[in-house]
Amino acid sequence: MFIEPWIVDETMHEFFVPDYIEQMAEDVLRHYDLSVQSRQVVTTKPDKGGAIWKLETNKGPKSLKLLHRRPTRSLFSLGAQRYLVDVQKANVPPIVQTKEGTDYVEAGGKLWFVAEWIEPLFPVTKDLEGAKQLCYALGEFHRLSKGYVPPKGAEIASRLYKWPKTYEKTINKMDWFRQLAKAYKEMPASAMLLEVVDRFQAQARESFTRLQQSPYDQLVELGHSEWGLVHQDYGWSNGQMGANGMWIIDLDGVAYDLPIRDLRKLISGTMADLYRWDAQWVREMIRAYHEANPIDASLYDILMIDLSLPNEFYKNLKEVVYEPELFLTEQTMQLIEIIVATDETKWPVLAEIENDWKENRNR
Structure with missing residues (x-):
């Protein structure tokens, strides 16, 4: 059976x-x-x-x-x-x-x-110190995963070469969001979705252009074992403190990729939980990761580009495609309002963080 x-x-x-x-x-x-x-x-x-x-x-x-x-x-x-x-x-x-x-x-x-x-295991505190511990452990995990060669008969799980397609999909799905909001215009969230979708699609297009002009192609050419594995579902529940340091659990979804994809998800998810972007948090999270697994200038550029993609908007709104009449509710309207307000705090922080790195490079 x-x-x-x-x-x-x-x-x-x-x-x-x-x-x-x-x-x-x-x-x-x-x-x-x-x-x-x-x-x-x-x-x-x-x-x-x-x-x-x-x-x-x-x-x-x-x-x-x-x-x-x-x-x-x-x-x-x-x-x-x-x-x-x-x-x-x-x-x-x-x-x-x-x-x-x-x-x-x-x-x-x-x-x-x-x-x-593994016991005892307990989540780190949901504050900046906890976030730094998570980021350091993540960097360590990425560094140690380099050189992995899968066993015979295993399917190669890789997202390393798929970034351009992912960015294009984000842009294209926004067209679907727009069409569905027009088709279900009587639903509570439709007007709000129509009002903001152009802004987020423009952000996604800008991120895609930046990716095409970035060192991405040269980086992925280095191949799978050079970059090692990403966890793909890393956060407060899958990185926990134990008797001899941080443990990483639930590795079922690991795949080859540029490691900073995990770090980006952790940063953008944490900022969503704070309902605002905070330069000190982002700076310290990147620094903690960098201590365990150094980020060079090229990889840092890719991290900044991936942070600029409208990740939270896309992640939270993509379900509209499956059941628009159940999704475009009052609750979704409030969710869009929160995403928009949080997004407005993102851009000054990203400008500051990008500037940090330029200053460090010039020292």
């Missing part, structure tokens, strides 16, 4: 997993030399068909993961986890091998694996 995504409604427990998958989990665990005293679901991805359980065993706490991606793609991330632990001694959870000496079990058309459950 193949594992399929499942639907969760309000009558079900938050971490509901279908019985057949729980049965598969039991079968998978028979491949391990572990006596499992308890198994508890701690997170699920019902829309994709993934889950994580915490296990209490005779050999201490472990995690059991059902990876929702294609097996060949999951093989890439498992190989990365093995490389980071065994070769680079990174603070990422070690994989527990099966009785047969493999890193995973294939069942239901997906890969399952067991890893050490």
Whole structure:
């Protein structure tokens, strides 16, 4: 039986997993030399068909993961986890091998694996000090991931060469936003969306032009192992403090890319949480990352360009394409207002931060 995504409604427990998958989990665990005293679901991805359980065993706490991606793609991330632990001694959870000496079990058309459950782990404080700790740990992770070569049979997960396409997609989707706002003009958020979409599309076009004129092509020519891996979903929950420093967990989505894509996401997401851009925060976050994984002038240029893209607007509005009549609500109108207000604080900060770097270069 193949594992399929499942639907969760309000009558079900938050971490509901279908019985057949729980049965598969039991079968998978028979491949391990572990006596499992308890198994508890701690997170699920019902829309994709993934889950994580915490296990209490005779050999201490472990995690059991059902990876929702294609097996060949999951093989890439498992190989990365093995490389980071065994070769680079990174603070990422070690994989527990099966009785047969493999890193995973294939069942239901997906890969399952067991890893050490690291405890105690706790999130860093949601302040500038915490953000700096996160950025330093991220830089360290990027530096240690260089040189990774995936195992035979693994799909190459890479976003390294895709930046121009991503920028173009952002520009083109704005046309869709505009058309949908016109088609559903009676909806509460439509007028507001029409009012601001030109501004954000112009920003995206400007960012794309800058990318085309940047050192991007020369940088990506250096290839995969030179740049190493990005986490793709890094933040306060996936970078946590443990007994011997910061640990990075949930590596299922790692891919080759320019490392500062992770840093950009962390900065723009943090500024969105603050509801304003703050030059001191951005400066200190970049500095902390740079200490662990030095950013040269070319890469810094790319970081500035990626920060200039209307990332938060695109990320929050792209769902309009799927169900416009459910999306263009009063709530979305308020969200657009917040994004616009936050965006207005971004440009003076970016100008200041770009200027910082020029001054450092000229010293």
